Amino acid sequence: MAKKKYVYFFGDGKADGSADMKNLLGGKGANIAEMTNLGIPVPAGFTITTEVCTYFYEHSQKYPLGLKKAVAQALKKVEKSMSAKFGDPKNPLLVSVRSGARVSMPGMMDTVLNIGLNDTTIQGLIAKTGNERFAYDAYRRFVNMYGDVVMGVRPETEKEHDPFEEILEAKKKKRGITLDLELTAEDLKELVAEFKALIKKRLGKPFPEDPMDQLWGGIGAVFESWNIPRAISYRQIHGIPEGWGTAVNVQAMVFGNMGDDSATGVAFTRDPATGENYFYGEYLTNAQGEDVVAGIRTPQPINRAKKVPKGMMTLEDEMPKLYKQLAGIRNKLEKHYREMQDIEFTIQQGKLWMLQTRTGKRTAAAAVKTAVDMVKERRISKEEAVTRVSPDQLDQLLHPTLDPKAAKDKIAKGLPASPGAAVGQVVFSAEEAEEWAEKGKKVILVRVETSPDDIRGMNVAEGILTSRGGMTSHAAVVARGMGKCCVAGVSDISVDYKKSRFTAGKVVIKEGDWISMDGTKGEVYKGEVAKVEPKLTGDFGTFMKWADEIRVLKVRTNADTPHDSGVARAFGAQGIGLCRTEHMFFEGERISAVRQMILAEDLAGRKKALNKILPMQREDFVGIFRAMAGLPVTIRTLDPPLHEFLPDIKDTKEINALAKEMGVKPAYLKKKISSLAEFNPMLGTRGCRLGISFPEITEMQARAIFEAACQVAREGKRVLPEIMIPLVSHVNELKLQRAIVEQVAKEVMGKQGVKIKYMVGTMIELPRAALTADEIAAEAQFFSFGTNDLTQTTFGMSRDDTGALLASYVANDILPKDPFVSIDEPGVGKLVAMGVQKGRSTRPGLKVGICGEHGGDPDSVDFCHRVGLDYVSCSPYRVPIARLAAAQAALKHRPAKKAAPKKTAPAKKKAPAKKKAAKKK
Numbered sequence: 001m002a003k004k005k006y007v008y009f010f011g012d013g014k015a016d017g018s019a020d021m022k023n024l025l026g027g028k029g030a031n032i033a034e035m036t037n038l039g040i041p042v043p044a045g046f047t048i049t050t051e052v053c054t055y056f057y058e059h060s061q062k063y064p065l066g067l068k069k070a071v072a073q074a075l076k077k078v079e080k081s082m083s084a085k086f087g088d089p090k091n092p093l094l095v096s097v098r099s100g101a102r103v104s105m106p107g108m109m110d111t112v113l114n115i116g117l118n119d120t121t122i123q124g125l126i127a128k129t130g131n132e133r134f135a136y137d138a139y140r141r142f143v144n145m146y147g148d149v150v151m152g153v154r155p156e157t158e159k160e161h162d163p164f165e166e167i168l169e170a171k172k173k174k175r176g177i178t179l180d181l182e183l184t185a186e187d188l189k190e191l192v193a194e195f196k197a198l199i200k201k202r203l204g205k206p207f208p209e210d211p212m213d214q215l216w217g218g219i220g221a222v223f224e225s226w227n228i229p230r231a232i233s234y235r236q237i238h239g240i241p242e243g244w245g246t247a248v249n250v251q252a253m254v255f256g257n258m259g260d261d262s263a264t265g266v267a268f269t270r271d272p273a274t275g276e277n278y279f280y281g282e283y284l285t286n287a288q289g290e291d292v293v294a295g296i297r298t299p300q301p302i303n304r305a306k307k308v309p310k311g312m313m314t315l316e317d318e319m320p321k322l323y324k325q326l327a328g329i330r331n332k333l334e335k336h337y338r339e340m341q342d343i344e345f346t347i348q349q350g351k352l353w354m355l356q357t358r359t360g361k362r363t364a365a366a367a368v369k370t371a372v373d374m375v376k377e378r379r380i381s382k383e384e385a386v387t388r389v390s391p392d393q394l395d396q397l398l399h400p401t402l403d404p405k406a407a408k409d410k411i412a413k414g415l416p417a418s419p420g421a422a423v424g425q426v427v428f429s430a431e432e433a434e435e436w437a438e439k440g441k442k443v444i445l446v447r448v449e450t451s452p453d454d455i456r457g458m459n460v461a462e463g464i465l466t467s468r469g470g471m472t473s474h475a476a477v478v479a480r481g482m483g484k485c486c487v488a489g490v491s492d493i494s495v496d497y498k499k500s501r502f503t504a505g506k507v508v509i510k511e512g513d514w515i516s517m518d519g520t521k522g523e524v525y526k527g528e529v530a531k532v533e534p535k536l537t538g539d540f541g542t543f544m545k546w547a548d549e550i551r552v553l554k555v556r557t558n559a560d561t562p563h564d565s566g567v568a569r570a571f572g573a574q575g576i577g578l579c580r581t582e583h584m585f586f587e588g589e590r591i592s593a594v595r596q597m598i599l600a601e602d603l604a605g606r607k608k609a610l611n612k613i614l615p616m617q618r619e620d621f622v623g624i625f626r627a628m629a630g631l632p633v634t635i636r637t638l639d640p641p642l643h644e645f646l647p648d649i650k651d652t653k654e655i656n657a658l659a660k661e662m663g664v665k666p667a668y669l670k671k672k673i674s675s676l677a678e679f680n681p682m683l684g685t686r687g688c689r690l691g692i693s694f695p696e697i698t699e700m701q702a703r704a705i706f707e708a709a710c711q712v713a714r715e716g717k718r719v720l721p722e723i724m725i726p727l728v729s730h731v732n733e734l735k736l737q738r739a740i741v742e743q744v745a746k747e748v749m750g751k752q753g754v755k756i757k758y759m760v761g762t763m764i765e766l767p768r769a770a771l772t773a774d775e776i777a778a779e780a781q782f783f784s785f786g787t788n789d790l791t792q793t794t795f796g797m798s799r800d801d802t803g804a805l806l807a808s809y810v811a812n813d814i815l816p817k818d819p820f821v822s823i824d825e826p827g828v829g830k831l832v833a834m835g836v837q838k839g840r841s842t843r844p845g846l847k848v849g850i851c852g853e854h855g856g857d858p859d860s861v862d863f864c865h866r867v868g869l870d871y872v873s874c875s876p877y878r879v880p881i882a883r884l885a886a887a888q889a890a891l892k893h894r895p896a897k898k899a900a901p902k903k904t905a906p907a908k909k910k911a912p913a914k915k916k917a918a919k920k921k
């Protein structure tokens with residue numbers, strides 16, 4: 001058996017790996033390999049595979065046999081490529097050790113730089129660079145980072161300061177200086193010794209001088225960092241499986257802080273906030289990579305593609321030749337990957353090195369624009385473009401922005417780091433953000449800068465505001481990934497954590513005060529600013545048109561009012577899949593009439609009450625039919641449990657008033673209400689059982705529907721009513737209700753002389769209905785799966801009471817996801833598939849849809865495509881999400897293209913592509 005390869009080398013224009021090996025080499029390792037093979041200058045190094053990480057955790061943190069040897073061999077190659085030797089006192093090679101998971105997890109795991117430095121090799125570095133200060137600066141950073149990340153010397157309590165930082169501050173104080181830059185080589189040398197002494201004192205063991213020990217310490221720390229709390233949180237938020245593991249990249253160090261001919265930067269091949277096609281990036285001269293991302297110094301733009309603050313230089317001005325080379329690499333990478341890239345580079349003493357390229361995280365607006373532009377540039381096909389935006393991300397574009405006409409009190413301006421609007425109360429820590437959000441408050445997290453430890457707080461905040469940092473700072477990158485509004489680098493504000501406030505000029509904003517932010521303009525306003533609905537034209541319209549051309553599933557909406565119907569239609573809904581009529585019964589005086597109907601002594605009393613409701617209900621339907629003219633409208637007859645309509649028996653005032661209105665005694669009313677009480681109303685008199693107990697209700701509703709339909713049809717509009725009977729478990733229930741509807745339809749149409757094409761169908765939302773769908777289909781002209789109730793009754797878990805229980809089930813891996821959010825394919829899904837198959841066995845071509853909440857969940861939409869539903873129906877704001885999810889499902893499960901027929905043998909029919917289970921992206 002061939003020996004497993006655990007280590008992949010890259011350098012000198014040749015790499016063992018390539019971009020399609022992300023699962024094994026992690027995103028970073030795979031792309032570094034690809035860049036190397038493209039002839040792009042990359043410092044040599046090697047990648048230890050993710051399989052080693054998995055092995056490490058499965059074997060009590062031990063490495064597989066042969067790894068040490070493979071690392072030693074790869075290190076030799078790196079030495080050769082970089083013409084330096086690891087641990088050599090004269091010409092030392094230094095390396096970095098970095099994590100690299102399959103998908104990028106920015107800043108979540110550990111990194112160690114400058115490995116290979118010790119009291120001997122430092123002399124070599126000084127001799128090589130001729131810069132003693134630089135060398136000792138690198139050395140003290142290394143001991144600090146290694147002591148913290150690998151050896152665990154860090155604050156022991158929350159209140160304690162960083163112990164290395166304390167020593168550094170004490171040194172500066174002693175020397176009477178304020179900036180790190182003012183420290184001399186001698187100071188830095190002393191710091192190295194003091195840092196080492198601290199480590200010895202804390203741990204009782206010395207800092208490792210042997211470069212090989214340092215290297216293996218670094219590798220172990222990176223593998224271990226896969227399981228540190230912030231990495232686990234990030235994985236949970238982004239649905240990254242634990243089993244993926246991280247790769248480790250060991251790479252020759254290059255330095256951006258070797259003087260004014262050195263620099264380091266981060267760039268995107270297009271603007272990640274807007275998607276505009278220009279080379280966008282930031283850099284700092286004489287700096288380390290982490291200085292740009294950490295937001296400690298505000299970086300400069302790489303070019304003048306956009307307005308540059310007066311007096312500020314760009315890379316294009318300062319190092320034109322290198323900028324040209326970098327711009328060339330940008331074009332090469334985009335052409336090669338056919339996708340927007342996020343790149344990191346370092347210039348060491350006039351030589352450009354590329355350290356990383358990956359698919360750039362971007363806002364939804366930028367994702368749509370980039371996808372559309374790349375089709376126009378003939379880089380990608382329309383089909384590919386449609387896969388480039390995740391349906392959930394689209395949500396960002398469908399929500400309101402700050403009203404341009406609203407009065408605003410602008411208090412500060414920063415960088416437009418992540419667009420959208422945020423209105424909320426100010427908090428100053430991630431913990432507070434979580435606490436407040438848990439209480440249902442909307443918060444804006446205000447920080448000087450954010451760090452990976454703030455990830456949970458950022459996730460619950462409406463928006464993020466930082467006083468420091470650029471467009472590629474942690475806050476900006478993470479906020480864009482989360483689709484959250486972020487204004488970064490607002491240097492006009494001063495944040496005071498101790499006093500829990502920030503000041504912007506004379507304005508003081510305290511914890512709990514309301515502010516508003518416009519992430520597209522980078523502006524901050526005092527107080528709550530009104531919002532407006534988004535416009536869905538331009539690139540968005542083009543993009544959605546392509547999605548519509550591809551998808552097979554139709555998308556309808558769940559809407560109960562003309563307003564919601566209009567919103568959904570503007571979002572592309574192809575009809576109403578569920579109009580719940582119950583809310584119409586609660587409005588204004590209607591509830592009193594409904595109560596009179598339910599509590600009436602006899603049929604005459606009930607009819608009298610229903611006659612009061614009829615005209616109001618008819619008006620509702622007229623509005624909806626008009627808004628949805630030409631499109632099908634599924635109206636469901638009354639569904640909720642009886643008790644929801646009744647007054648509280650203890651509310652004497654209300655009982656007395658109702659009794660008076662009905663002309664009965666309060667005592668009679670109370671008795672009647674008690675007699676109707678149910679122990680388990682959700683499984684009691686609800687759904688069609690109501691209509692069976694009180695056929696007059698169904699009759700009145702059918703009358704209202706058909707009278708409205710006739711009226712709108714007479715206006716010249718096309719009306720397509722579909723009457724849907726809920727909570728059917730036995731075909732006879734449907735038979736009875738259908739007969740009522742058909743009787744009324746005949747009567748109304750006859751009377752009005754208008755012919756309306758209509759259908760009567762049912763919801764499949766009980767297991768018995770799914771199991772007997774073949775019988776039910778004999779009476780139903782269509783099915784709509786009510787997966788909310790179907791999930792509730794299949795699991796035997798109340799949909800109203802099990803939120804916390806299910807959250808703990810998911811957290812403890814009892815269930816992979818909340819089945820009320822994303823369909824439980826093995827259980828509920830099986831009933832749906834069975835229902836479709838049985839229904840169509842009786843009535844071929846039976847129209848089948850879904851109207852439970854799952855209709856707007858991308859994974860569930862994928863499932864609906866696979867089981868052959870005709871449509872999904874979801875809330876208006878989720879309609880575009882479902883349209884895109886449906887298109888992506890169609891692409892993902894497209895049957896494989898037929899092979900060209902051979903001339904000799906007759907062509908065989910090719911089986912459709914194997915259907916894969918939906919996977920969270």
Ligand code: PEP
Pocket residue numbers: 578580639765785786787788789790851852853
């Ligand atoms: C369902 O049960 O899935 C459904 C759509 O009906 P409701 O949520 O109104 O019970």
Ligand code: MG
Pocket residue numbers: 726765786788789
């Ligand atoms: Mg239901």
